[in-house]
Amino acid sequence: MFFINEGTGPLLAPNAFEDAEFERRLEGTRKLMAAQGLDALICFAPENLYYLTNHDTPGYYWYQACVVTHDHKPVNVIRKLESTNTLGRSWQRLVVGYEDIEDPIEATLWLLKELGVDKGRVGYESETFFLTPSQLDRLREGAVRDGVSLVAAPAIVETMRSVKSEPELDYIRQGGKILSEAMKVAFETAGDGVTERAVAAKVNGALIAHGSGYQGLPTFLGTGDAPTLAHHTWSDRVMGKGDWLSYEVSASVERYTCAMFRMGCVGKPSDEFMRMLHACEHALENILSTAKEGVTAGEVFAAGNQAFLDAGYDDGNGRRLGYAVGVSYPPDWGEGHIIDLRRDSDKVLKAGMTFHTTPGLIYYPTGVVNISETFIVQENGTEVVTDYPQGVHIV
Structure with a gap:
């Protein structure tokens, strides 16, 4: 037997935002639902549950879900063990908890009926990591059985998430300050005879000490040719003279991500390293001087890519030069599925969007050179929130 449980008494931990912020998000989500003729929306992504309810x-x-309607606060469907996080530290504090031996899909269908939308048009997040094919099959079968008109409704909450409010931006700015401390420790620790693991221990410790929570992706601290293996983390490899250091680090403040890539070298860098680094720096300059409200993501990509072409580097497979960042949970720290800086994208930048721009050169198995910043789109330009010095850091 399922039922809606409501948390009472003082919160066990404070919410990340004031009530007005959650009410703004809910109102915006409902408007987007109405535009698609939806009576309800079922969300599955942990980022969206957090965004709407602070769960x-x-x-x-x-399995977890959040059901949004037009006349009732959102209600989460959560494993009973985890439902305490809605009851004790969320905004709406409403949850249907299911036991491990119960089918959460049946709990979700029960909730639609309880909220009076089971005969209406119900959208579901159709592009998410967090709904298995089997669960989707059961949801569709149950909807047919109960007379629910179930339709795919991707990117509704993501559209709201794409433009950040000032309270959200403040958390991202805090992340930038944390990253400066962590990157400083990284290059102070690195050197001839030092292991990648020793640097990782110091960097991760600094992130936590200065205020970061766990990130959507681990810290990437590659040396030598190892970073050409995409998303290389750390190992027991010992650094030696001439090694290139490729450090990409993120901080998470109240689940909001800020990320930064910096380069170093054990001893004097080679001429080729410096040529690649200067190309990356020029690409970054072009991106930051082009991005502003009203331009397209494709225009920003073209500006950055032109710097590589001018320096004699072909962009090869046409990978993106950045991606949105905001709320994140593993397995990703980005919001590139919402908007990214890729060739020919016609998505328009808006003030309040936030990006991690990553203009880099990756040549397997030779080496990686990349330099990045996290920036906020403004009406007439950008605000860069990562401020650790660029250039090559020689250790």
């Missing part, structure tokens, strides 16, 4: 847990390896 926060790494326990999303079990």
